[in-house]
Amino acid sequence: MALATPVFAASTRGFDVLHYAATLDLDIPAGEVRGEATLRFRADEAPLPRLLLDSGELVIDSATQNGKALAFERADGKLSVTLSEPLRAGAETRVTLRYHGKPGHGLEFAAERNEVYTIFSTSQWMPSVDAPDERATLELALRLPKQLQATAVGQALPSRRLEDGRVEHRWHLRTAMPGYVYGFAAGPYQHAVQSHGRNRLHYYAVDRSPPELRQVFAATGDMLDFFAGRAGLAYEGDYQQALVARTIGQEMAGLSLMSETYGERVLDDPTQLGLMAHEAAHQWWGNRVTCAGWEHFWLNEGFANFMTAAWLQHAQGEEAYQQMVTGWRTRVLALREKGTDRALVFPDWNKPSADDRTVVYQKGALVLHLLRQELGDEVFWRGLRAYTQAHDGRSVVSADFQQAMEAAAGRSLQPFFEMWVYGVGGEV
Structure with a gap:
């Protein structure tokens, strides 16, 4: 069913990143990263003159394409790289970036523990596309002191000893995933x-x-x-x-x-x-089935919260589930008393407040609980399973979930979704 309410689809970028290959030198005492990343990407439907990436607080030292230096500009956390010539639609090429930085967030250095790890903002340690609908594979190498262990996304590959005594740890993520779920941790584990x-x-x-x-x-x-x-x-x-x-x-x-x-x-x-x-x-719910834009972030976080409660119901009993539901309801009522309750689908997600996050996490979970009550367990779980299977490895908007649940229910759920997903909702 077509929805009257806009779904705020992600904007087009003009290119699709297919693969990242990054090598990072991590100086934990100094809190500094130096890196080299090669991006393989394809132009979409029109010639592509430049590559626009998120680059956080990183300082870009050079950009090259087939060994040829490229012009680039960096401002407000964005990196614009002018290609040697416009890339024709459907064609692929590679660009290599060298960079360094001391990011204030996203890459966490705990020097007192000799530890380093990532938190969400991949563009703070590798120029990349932060948008959740951009999926790519990844090769990652970390150069670390030999006494440290490391873990990261993807399949671990054989490490190698460097001439300076450090160890290069390597991984290959062979399934395309959104960049925000890339990451690693290293320390004396x-x-x-x-x-x-x-x-x-x-x-x-x-x-x-x-x-x-x-x-x-x-x-x-x-x-x-x-x-x-x-x-x-x-x-x-x-x-x-x-x-x-x-x-x-x-x-x-x-x-x-x-x-x-x-x-x-x-x-x-x-x-x-x-x-x-x-x-x-x-x-x-988040990694394999991912919101197409942060406006639909509840499809990640509301789902994870609700599924947490469902597992607690399975593992610890009904009381544990109902305690979660009561907590969600209490948080939503507090939002309404403050006048900060809002629809689950946001017109933008540029500067979310703590209350906005409560909407996405707690209210999103509560809405799934209410839908479960509306449909009954058999229909609800059948619909959620069909939704997850149909969109595995894809980006989704709220309408995709609605359509799957309507198919399972055999009827329109437009009134429920208009009230609870696209509207503020009714009595909780």
Whole structure:
């Protein structure tokens, strides 16, 4: 069904990045990165005169195409590279960038722990396209002191010893993924590994022994199995989790980061598994099925919050699920009292407030709960599974989810979506 409400589709860029290959020299005491990245990309439907990328706080030292120096400009976190000649529609080429920087965010250096890790903003350590609808494969190499271990997205490749005594760790992400789920962590980690079916589960931390790591992450396999069942899509590859110095938690492609403090909390109270489940749920809702633009961010975060509650219902019982629902409802009522409640689909997502994030995370989850009540479990889960399977590896807008749920229900859900997704909503 065509919606009367705009869906705010992502704008066209004129090109499609197909692959990134990056090598990073990481100086943890200095908090500095030096890198070289080669981007392979294709022009879309018209000749492409320049490449426009996000570059954060990075300083660009050079840009080349087939060994020839290119002109470039950098301003307001954007990098514009003028190609040697306009790239004809459908043609591919490569551009290599050399750069350095001390980013204030996105790449976190915890010098006191001899640790470095990423948080969301890939363009702070590699010039790239930040938009969630841009998917590409990745080759990543990290050059680090030999005493450090590292984990990153993709399949680990053999490392090699450098002449200066450091080690170059390498990975290849062979499935195209949005750039914001690229990342890594490195430090003097202890490491535990467990087999789970055809997959291996890897755990890393500075402060936790391997037995403690297995205790912290004991429920990981059950989470992956539960989400795979609800999605109708098996988890693919190894899954890695690391406890780092400080983070609210981050999902990446096959890798999740949480804080050492969170790991300690789980050891003290093994029921405190919500954050771990949230990041695991993103492996399907967020990574494999991704919002086409941040205006539809609730399709990532509202889904991960709701699926966390669904797993808690499965693992800890109905009371745990209802506690989550009550929390969402309380947060939405607080927004309404402040006058900051709004529709789930945003006209833009340029400077989201804390209240905007509450809409996306907590209200988004509550709306999924209300839809579950509206449809009943059999229809709801069948529709969600069909939606996830149909859009695996793709970018979506809210209308895609509506269409899948309408197909499962066998009727229009326009009134529900107009009220709760495109409107502020009714009584909670």
